[in-house]
Amino acid sequence: MAQFPTWTVGQIAKRCGVKVSTLHFYEDKGLIFSWRNTGNQRRYFPDVIRRVSIIKTAQTLGISLAEIKSAFDTLPDQRTPTKKDWEKLSKAWQDKLAARIAHLSLLKKRLSGCIGCGCLSMKTCPLYNPDDTLASEGPGPVLLDPALLQKEAE
Ligand code: FES
Structure with missing residues (x-):
């Protein structure tokens, strides 16, 4: 065999x-x-x-x-x-x-800026998340949302 x-x-x-x-x-x-x-x-x-x-x-x-x-x-x-x-x-x-x-390249790039988590602790936060307006889109770091990153990576 x-x-x-x-x-x-x-x-x-x-x-x-x-x-x-x-x-x-x-x-x-x-x-x-x-x-x-x-x-x-x-x-x-x-x-x-x-x-x-x-x-x-x-x-x-x-x-x-x-x-x-x-x-x-x-x-x-x-x-x-x-x-x-x-x-x-x-x-x-x-x-x-x-x-x-x-997707991962975009994630790597995003990690050094505002991630929309609500902390408002970075200079870029007022630009991307003024007064934590992103909180209305859901909990967590909304700018790192896998679906959003996927969409932007395409
Ligand atoms: S990094 Fe947290 S809200 Fe910008």
Whole structure:
């Protein structure tokens, strides 16, 4: 059956820097796949290393497991994905990452000025939030509202 070298769950965990329980969790969620050898032990094809690496990286970029699963669902689960398969997957995330970068850049820029929190403690507050008029738009730092930043970043 195996056309590639196969790995045990412990080998995959060690190589990827994750716990065995994490791999079982990913498998339960349908993010990775294994097969059973004649001794009923889990075995993995090497592409699972790439899947796990992408899951870990995507999570650090704020991509949810559900989004990762949906992207992975476009890949074949029983054969090693080709270069083209991976290119297709990464393309789907590029726009999302670009929007996120724009959002974070705007947030970084905004942090040094008035954020509309109601403190009126900065020189720029009278300009952006005279007499705390922004309080009427809701609680918290309204100028850092994620929806507003997203809209401005687009
Ligand atoms: S920084 Fe708080 S209201 Fe301007």
